[in-house]
Amino acid sequence: MDSKRNNKRQSDRNLSAIRGSRAEARLSVAGDAPPRHAEIDRKTRETQVSVSLKLDGAGQSEVSTGVPFLDHMLESFARHGFFDLKVQARGDTHIDEHHTVEDVGIVLGRAFKQALGDRSGIRRFGEATVPLDEALCSAVVDISGRAYLGYEIAIAQERVGNFQTELVCDFMKALSDETGMNLHLRMHSGRNPHHIVEAAFKALARAMDSATALEPRVAGALSTKGTLSS
Numbered sequence: 001m002d003s004k005r006n007n008k009r010q011s012d013r014n015l016s017a018i019r020g021s022r023a024e025a026r027l028s029v030a031g032d033a034p035p036r037h038a039e040i041d042r043k044t045r046e047t048q049v050s051v052s053l054k055l056d057g058a059g060q061s062e063v064s065t066g067v068p069f070l071d072h073m074l075e076s077f078a079r080h081g082f083f084d085l086k087v088q089a090r091g092d093t094h095i096d097e098h099h100t101v102e103d104v105g106i107v108l109g110r111a112f113k114q115a116l117g118d119r120s121g122i123r124r125f126g127e128a129t130v131p132l133d134e135a136l137c138s139a140v141v142d143i144s145g146r147a148y149l150g151y152e153i154a155i156a157q158e159r160v161g162n163f164q165t166e167l168v169c170d171f172m173k174a175l176s177d178e179t180g181m182n183l184h185l186r187m188h189s190g191r192n193p194h195h196i197v198e199a200a201f202k203a204l205a206r207a208m209d210s211a212t213a214l215e216p217r218v219a220g221a222l223s224t225k226g227t228l229s230s
C-alpha cells in the first residue's frame, strides 16, 4: 500500500514536471519576455566602453571609467537603484573627460534599452526626491520610449575636484536619449557641487528602480496605445 501511494506521488510529480516544462516551452517559443539584463560594448576612436547591467540586482558594482568622480556617481547609482552594474571605460581623458562621460551615458542607456526589451510589464513611471545635507534634488522618469531631458540643475561651481560639473548634463542627455526615457531633474536647493550631483544621481537611481520594476498588475505594455517599443 505504501508503495502504491509512493507510485501515485511519483506519477503526480512526473505530471507536474511535464506541465512545468510545457509552460517553459511556451514561454521560450513566445520569446518576448524582456531579458532584464544586458551586456553592451562600444568602441570609437575616442573611447572604448563596456557595460554589464542587471535590472533586478543587489546594488553591486565594479566601475572603472578613468574618471574617478563618475565612478563614485555610478557606484552610488547602482547601490541606490539595486542594479548590478559593471562599467569599464577607457577614453581620451588626456584631451578632457567629455567624450568618456558622454559615451558611458550612451552605453548605459543602450544597456537599459536592451534589458527592458519591449518594455512589457514595467511600472514605467518613477520619481524620487533625495537630500544630501543642504542639497535636495528630484528625478522624475517615464521610460516610455520617447526621449526628453528637462535639466534644471544650476551649479555655481565650474568644477568638483577636476570634474567639470556641466558634464552631468551631457551624461543625463545621453542616458535619456539612448534609454528612450523622459527624464526631468530638478535641484530644489544646494550649495556644494559634490552634494548636488550626488543627490541627483541618487534620485535618478531611485526613480529608475521604481520605473523599471515589474508590476504584476500590468499585462503587456502599460500604454493605451498597446506598445512602448520605439
Ligand SMILES: [Mn+2]
Pocket (backbone or CB within 6 Å): 072, 194, 198
Ligand atoms: Mn560623495
